[in-house]
Amino acid sequence: MTRRPSDSYRLRGKFFYLRELGADVTLAVNVLGPPVTRALPRRWPLREFDVMSRTFQLCGYSMGQSHGEQSDVTITPELGDATMNSFDRFDEMVAGGVRAAEARLPAMMAAYRASRV
Numbered sequence: 001m002t003r004r005p006s007d008s009y010r011l012r013g014k015f016f017y018l019r020e021l022g023a024d025v026t027l028a029v030n031v032l033g034p035p036v037t038r039a040l041p042r043r044w045p046l047r048e049f050d051v052m053s054r055t056f057q058l059c060g061y062s063m064g065q066s067h068g069e070q071s072d073v074t075i076t077p078e079l080g081d082a083t084m085n086s087f088d089r090f091d092e093m094v095a096g097g098v099r100a101a102e103a104r105l106p107a108m109m110a111a112y113r114a115s116r117v
Contacts, residue, residue, distance in 0.1 A: 025108070025115050026071040027071060027072065028068035028070075028071035028073070028075070028088075029066055029075045029076075029077075030065055030074065030076040030077075031064070031077070031097070032079075032083075034076060034078065036080060057083055061083065073108050073111050075100045075101055077093070077096040077097045077100035077101075078096055078100065079092075
């Protein structure tokens with residue numbers, strides 16, 4: 001029988017539900033990366049589109065960070081000026097994720113060892 005998220009999932013969060021399912025360690029990845037300052041375009045409609053895009057980026061990043069606070073380990077790759085719309089930079093973004101995961105490996109191992117005590 002497949003368990004479904006209960007009301008406790010909605011009230012207490014994703015990571016609590018994962019622990020109910022038996023997870024010893026939880027890992028969160030904020031795939032948006034920290035925001036980077038850059039100049040706005042001078043022409044309409046690009047300027048308005050860029051402002052809206054940055055707003056979504058900041059909101060998504062903030063939500064990812066707050067959800068990550070509930071996990072044992074959070075990975076936030078440095079993606080430079082890449083955004084959620086940078087589909088043409090896939091390889092660069094994956095490489096940034098790999099570097100960030102490798103950098104957080106000691107924290108992952110520490111969380112795993114702590115869960116075994």
